[in-house]
Amino acid sequence: MGLVKNLFKLIIIFLVIDSIISYTLFELLKISKIRYSRLYYEQINADVIFIGNSKGRNSFDAPYFERLSGKKSINFSYNALPISLAKIFLDDYLERNQSPKIIFIEVNCIAEGHYGLLNFKQYMLSSNSLKKMVKKNYPLHYYASIISKSYLFNSEYFIRTLYHITKNDQSWTNRFRINNEYYNNLKKNEDTFLFNKVDESSMKIFSDMIQKYKTQGITIIPVFAPIIDKCRNDDNINDYIEDFESRTKLKILNYSKAVNDISMFADIFHTNEKGAIYITKKIYDFIKLNNPTF
Amino acid sequence: MLFNSINFIIFIIIFISLYFITYGKTRTWLCLISSYIFYGCWDYRYLLLIWILTFLNYYCAIKMSVNTNLDKKKTFLLISITVSLLILGIFKYYNFFITNLNSMFNYVGVGSIFSTFNIILPVGISFYTFQAMSYTIDVYRNKIEPENSLLTFATYIAFFPQLVAGPIIRATCFIPQLKSRQNFNSNNVINGFYMVVWGFFLKIVVADSLALVVDVRFENIEIQNALSMLIGVIFYAFQIYGDFAGYSLIAIGIAHILGFNFPDNFDRPYFSKNISEFWQRWHISFSSWLRDYVYISLGGNRAGKISMYRNILITMLICGLWHGAGWNFIIWGGINGIFIIIHRLFNSILSKIKFQTPSSAIIYNLVVPTKMLFTFSFICIGWIFFRSNNLYDSLNILNKIAQINDYNFSSVTQKIYILKGMMLICFLVFVEGMSLLFNTKKFLNDHLNIKILWIAFIIVLISLCGTFENNAFIYFQF
Numbered sequence: 001m002g003l004v005k006n007l008f009k010l011i012i013i014f015l016v017i018d019s020i021i022s023y024t025l026f027e028l029l030k031i032s033k034i035r036y037s038r039l040y041y042e043q044i045n046a047d048v049i050f051i052g053n054s055k056g057r058n059s060f061d062a063p064y065f066e067r068l069s070g071k072k073s074i075n076f077s078y079n080a081l082p083i084s085l086a087k088i089f090l091d092d093y094l095e096r097n098q099s100p101k102i103i104f105i106e107v108n109c110i111a112e113g114h115y116g117l118l119n120f121k122q123y124m125l126s127s128n129s130l131k132k133m134v135k136k137n138y139p140l141h142y143y144a145s146i147i148s149k150s151y152l153f154n155s156e157y158f159i160r161t162l163y164h165i166t167k168n169d170q171s172w173t174n175r176f177r178i179n180n181e182y183y184n185n186l187k188k189n190e191d192t193f194l195f196n197k198v199d200e201s202s203m204k205i206f207s208d209m210i211q212k213y214k215t216q217g218i219t220i221i222p223v224f225a226p227i228i229d230k231c232r233n234d235d236n237i238n239d240y241i242e243d244f245e246s247r248t249k250l251k252i253l254n255y256s257k258a259v260n261d262i263s264m265f266a267d268i269f270h271t272n273e274k275g276a277i278y279i280t281k282k283i284y285d286f287i288k289l290n291n292p293t294f
Numbered sequence: 295m296l297f298n299s300i301n302f303i304i305f306i307i308i309f310i311s312l313y314f315i316t317y318g319k320t321r322t323w324l325c326l327i328s329s330y331i332f333y334g335c336w337d338y339r340y341l342l343l344i345w346i347l348t349f350l351n352y353y354c355a356i357k358m359s360v361n362t363n364l365d366k367k368k369t370f371l372l373i374s375i376t377v378s379l380l381i382l383g384i385f386k387y388y389n390f391f392i393t394n395l396n397s398m399f400n401y402v403g404v405g406s407i408f409s410t411f412n413i414i415l416p417v418g419i420s421f422y423t424f425q426a427m428s429y430t431i432d433v434y435r436n437k438i439e440p441e442n443s444l445l446t447f448a449t450y451i452a453f454f455p456q457l458v459a460g461p462i463i464r465a466t467c468f469i470p471q472l473k474s475r476q477n478f479n480s481n482n483v484i485n486g487f488y489m490v491v492w493g494f495f496l497k498i499v500v501a502d503s504l505a506l507v508v509d510v511r512f513e514n515i516e517i518q519n520a521l522s523m524l525i526g527v528i529f530y531a532f533q534i535y536g537d538f539a540g541y542s543l544i545a546i547g548i549a550h551i552l553g554f555n556f557p558d559n560f561d562r563p564y565f566s567k568n569i570s571e572f573w574q575r576w577h578i579s580f581s582s583w584l585r586d587y588v589y590i591s592l593g594g595n596r597a598g599k600i601s602m603y604r605n606i607l608i609t610m611l612i613c614g615l616w617h618g619a620g621w622n623f624i625i626w627g628g629i630n631g632i633f634i635i636i637h638r639l640f641n642s643i644l645s646k647i648k649f650q651t652p653s654s655a656i657i658y659n660l661v662v663p664t665k666m667l668f669t670f671s672f673i674c675i676g677w678i679f680f681r682s683n684n685l686y687d688s689l690n691i692l693n694k695i696a697q698i699n700d701y702n703f704s705s706v707t708q709k710i711y712i713l714k715g716m717m718l719i720c721f722l723v724f725v726e727g728m729s730l731l732f733n734t735k736k737f738l739n740d741h742l743n744i745k746i747l748w749i750a751f752i753i754v755l756i757s758l759c760g761t762f763e764n765n766a767f768i769y770f771q772f
Contacts, residue, residue, distance in 0.1 A: 176705035
């Protein structure tokens with residue numbers, strides 16, 4: 001009998017502590033200046049949106065683009081962001097804001113998988129699409145977050161949310177540069193990364209996005225961000241781009257070879273702060289050249 | 295079957311329910327069969343090894359007890375120890391030994407002579423072999439009577455909570471408890487549950503969160519700077535503590551729920567003021583095993599100082615070898631042995647010059663943390679060898695850390711994980727420091743409601759900060 005009573009006490013106390021902590025964390029989530037908190041809890045109404053995975057995060061400098069163009073810009077890229085999740089974020093954004101003029105999408109995020117989905121489970125509290133996706137792909141985690149609301153906030157992303165509680169995260173790019181010794185040890189043949197053509201299901205999601213956003217007057221511009229020379233196979237990238245363009249009828253801004261200075265790279269796949277400024281300027285120049293009234 | 299898996303949670307709920315509705319031999323059978331199922335889930339073929347060790351040690355112990363002739367007793371002891379070590383040697387050390395032998399032959403130009411086996415290391419083999427050996431040696435030394443019931447003895451060897459990663463429980467402690475009836479006791483359940491919850495916190499929250507930072511650093515040494523590598527080493531010290539102490543606590547906690555009292559296996563080791571004290575607080579069941587069955591058998595400190603230092607070094611080298619078939623483990627053991635010897639030498643010099651321990655509270659309060667910090671630094675040097683993939687990596691890491699001009703935080707990666715890791719380490723040190731200063735263990739035992747509040751808080755912390763990726767426990771590989 002004593003054990004049942006104590007077990008009951010434990011459950012009640014657990015629920016109380018869990019509710020207090022999750023309530024506090026949800027309030028912090030809402031006021032944070034991190035990109036997706038702004039998406040869900042702030043009116044943004046941007047003119048230009050950048051999106052992608054870590055390559056998008058490290059290649060687009062939205063504040064710099066804003067300074068160059070005078071147009072309100074925001075970067076919704078995040079490490080390992082897959083296209084399914086990018087679509088949810090963009091759809092949720094469009095439900096809450098005016099349509100942007102342009103969306104730049106770094107093409108490497110057009111890939112399968114739900115990697116990183118659990119990182120954003122705290123936004124299930126504000127997004128039904130996200131809730132459905134988590135329930136479908138990670139039912140155990142979904143039900144765990146019903147039992148313990150604190151579990152919603154168990155992610156690497158949420159720690160960043162706290163870090164950005166008062167600090168805007170839009171200039172978040174890698175600040176370091178690739179180690180010279182490491183770069184010199186790279187071998188062109190052994191360390192080359194090969195890109196697979198976009199799979200059918202990801203292409204289907206992306207095609208749906210193109211159709212939907214076109215009707216809202218949004219231009220989608222795909223971008224291929226830089227890769228360090230020793231790890232790049234230009235023929236492979238050209239094949240990828242040719243296939244992509246023929247399937248989507250969209251022209252890719254190919255910047256895979258745009259950066260040759262290794263001081264602009266944080267590692268073999270990602271540019272750093274300096275590289276992001278360089279690529280963003282190139283994107284701006286391209287827009288100005290093709291659309292002088294922008 | 296991992297403790298931190300859904301399968302185990304289902305298994306343990308069914309087991310505990312059945313355990314408390316059975317008694318006597320049925321209950322012992324339940325424990326034994328469940329233990330074999332638990333182990334068999336990993337690889338049922340290796341149950342054969344457990345059975346061989348069980349029958350061998352059971353038989354030899356019985357034979358030793360019926361023989362009054364010391365030589366015959368010794369023969370049975372030798373048979374038991376030789377076969378046990380042979381099994382351990384084949385499965386754990388054969389490939390290591392052959393690889394080194396071949397390297398030696400290659401060096402002198404003979405070429406590789408022997409071929410290695412393609413065998414998987416049986417989980418927990420070092421633990422259950424040493425547990426079985428301790429029983430036979432204790433029977434030989436007349437410390438315990440041999441166990442007549444094969445069922446009881448087999449359960450002692452295979453008891454699932456501590457089968458694969460310890461603690462190594464002595465027969466003198468466990469067999470009498472197995473033979474007496476363990477009634478349901480709500481205090482035992484609450485105390486045991488508290489240990490299980492804190493054990494899960496150490497594993498899922500502390501160890502697995504730190505592992506995310508540690509693995510990246512130890513697998514990519516070349517691209518790390520000095521600060522990044524130092525963070526990796528310090529985090530590893532807490533990762534291995536969280537991992538192993540966590541497992542031990544879960545094992546002890548489950549046994550406690552069932553009504554068994556096992557001694558502590560860790561006693562806040564990073565609060566040790568010297569390396570000898572560390573080894574009295576770290577993996578206590580194993581270090582006391584080494585003391586009783588290796589160090590004392592070698593002569594201990596009975597034959598002068600030189601022999602004592604030699605015995606310490608041999609014992610610690612065996613300690614290293616027990617952990618793994620690799621030179622890095624042997625060197626780790628050797629380094630710890632040398633540190634213990636240096637500490638003993640230093641102590642004996644201090645006692646000769648009659649060094650006075652400062653009596654002033656302020657100085658004392660400064661000296662003690664300094665000693666702890668020094669001890670922790672020395673332990674971390676050892677952990678570098680323990681964690682590295684090879685000796686070259688270990689030396690490379692030491693070299694990296696020594697580059698004073700390379701301490702730059704801006705180029706350190708995974709800052710968010712580092713921040714989380716630092717917060718967890720601070721929390722752990724705070725909780726353990728409090729328990730050391732104010733005996734919070736006793737306080738919680740005296741105040742049940744506060745204990746329940748604390749358990750609830752820890753469960754919320756596990757939910758909030760845990761890493762739920764079914765990571766295996768580090769000590770499974772030993």
